[in-house]
Amino acid sequence: MLKYGQRDMVQRAGDAAAAEAGIASDFAALLFPKSDVRISDRMLSNGRQYLNVLLAEIESHICRIALKLNESENEILIAIEQDRDSQTLPILDKAGLLKKADIAEHLFVQVQAAELAARLLHKTSQDQLEATLTKYLDHDKPAVANAAMGLLVAQSRSLANNSQMAADISDVPAETLFSLVWAVSAGLSQITGMREKELRIVTERMLGEIDESTSITRCSQRLAQLLERDSDDDSFPHPIADGLTLFVARMAHKAALGPDQIIKFTAQPEMAQLVVAMRALDVSSHDAVSIFAALDNGDNILTPATYNGIDRDKAAALLSDWSAPVAFQRAKRLMSEENSDPFAG
């Protein structure tokens, strides 16, 4: 017996025909990946779940404002506001609005950060990771204490629901969130039948209520900036001693890179870019080996001999390249790919 009814079957056949052109490219992407990064089924599943929750959060936020502004009791809006699943995901997906590099990159970074957090929890406890932050609450400088409190609050929001990938709107990079929110808004106009003008006012209000300063990324960056500024301590940050987000922010600050770049470094085979970045920053072999062990999934070992064998000047030159504007790096890479095989179709 077939799983779907006749009507479902017709609908699915129609959808499948529309998507037929994408089969080859999906298969090609799996067969011929452009990077060596291994993406597990768990990561894919987490990515889908995160996207679903994120879009649901945006929808919920928009509907909440619409209900409040219009003092309405629209049942569709109430239902969407309370639903934990996104209603616009299928529409946006079908329209190709989610297939954007910045959205995909944000999803990947979130999923990889969750992987790293899980690995750390195998080596230490959540309590211990939080304790590293609470020590800053009594810091002599009120700004440091204030920033640490901000980060603790931001982290507690993301940990509130352990059962699934948590999504906090303010954690999405502002430029990415902007396009995502307007896409969701357009999707909601189809589902709810709200007038566009009304929806536009609501969406603008929603964007205006977003506060980037409460995001984990910005809180950790601010704390990192303050700690790096005031620190007379030569020791390098460590994931176990600082917690994942603060470690990433402090390392990014030292390397003049973005926190997302550091997270992506950890996804690569043997975390090659992370190791080279540590070498460029003159991290001692003892610290580098320990940081590597804390972040690795247990498959690899970094030895002091391997680490010390990396030419520091070359590592510094590479790190300097990685801090160049992303558009420049991408263009350079594409041009070198083209030059390496001029006859490539």
Add this chain to the structure above:
Amino acid sequence: MTERGDLAEPVRGRIDANGLLVEADAILLRLQLNCGGQESGPLAVPQLADLCRLSQRLGMNLSRPVQAAYDDYTIDMWAETRIDLDDENRAIRLVIKDWSEYPTAAMDRVEDARERDFDQLKGRGSIRTDSALRVVSMRLPGALPGGESEIGQALLDIFDVIPPSGHSKLLEAVAERQPIRGQRVRQKHQDQYLFHLEGQPLIDNLGHFSGYRFMVERDDQDVDNPALEEMEPGKLISQNLFGSQLGPALRQPLGKIIANAETIGSKLEGPLRGDYASYAKDIASAGRHLLDLVNDLSDLEAIQRPGFSVAEDDIDLVDLAHRSAGLLAVKAADHQMRIDVPDKELEQPAQGEFRRTLQILVNLIGNAIRYSPDGSVIKIRTTEKDGQAAITVSDQGDGIAVEDQDRIFEKFERLGRSGDGGSGLGLFISRRLANAMGGSLTVASSPGQGATFTLTLPARDLD
């Protein structure tokens, strides 16, 4: 300057929909003015202006690390934007936390300050733009007016690009973050002067493109060139030969010769046979010598003109000692010399033209480097006596015999020395400049004991 991290309270400002800084705490206003902006004018701190524009475009409250700089100081801050949802104009409240100022240690900041001093010394102007090519500070060459009302305007609204190159070529170079070389432009308004722009892209600490720094020079083919107006009918060459005609005409090709020879000599364009690289360095060195000679002859002509006058700037001789030592730091290091300057905390206020005083000090320190043994120390000190502020430059060279001490201030006098890159005009020009500023330039020396040159200028009371 504030001490590191001592601003417990946030610094606040308010930016209207047109990007004007309509309200600002004193410390933010000070930064605005230092960046070339005006009170209630467009926000002139490039990084903050970028953040506010992005916040306005997205309609979102942003929170990001920002680094700003002026003179020799860097300011680290954490800036947050707050959109006033109930304000139809969508004004932005700017809240700056963790404001921390500290002297810039990085080489590029030192280089920036030094570049500005070089520009002033050569009578060049400079323009700083943000990433959208909007002017954030502007100083035109010489005493030409302009600079304040242009803040916030797009560069291409202020200047027309002169063919053969056009807007598209300039914009292409900007899009690719390429240096801009030899770009001729004409002022759209005011006196419609012609200028040459040389631009370098600026990259901030996060690796992001943050704008351009342009060096501005008057174009020698300027139709409004006063020298041409002064000419008598039928004369091909004006009396103002070097300053207005030959000088600019020679400087540009000489500059290109030096730049190209240095590029070849440093093998930046690829490998080169060792002796060829050495020839290229000789060409660059000869070019620099010729350029110095052209500059000296221009100055000579200028100071001998009957109407020659100098500006009366409020200057600090200690500050000028540091600036001139900074300009010659590389040359001194090449000879393992140390320039011992007065403590930066000291002050020696005086009255005189900033650029001309800098020129005299660069000449004196340059001579000291040229005629002192490698590894020696050049000492600069400041004093005040009888209403005159004085700065002395002492070297550990061979010294000057008493009978020669007047001769060295004469035109083309080299005391029999040759092949050291000097023109014999530097001290003559320096003394005339010192006299024109109401001061003097003297020397005290004995053979084998080094020499001490003393520049005096009218002292200025500190307010």
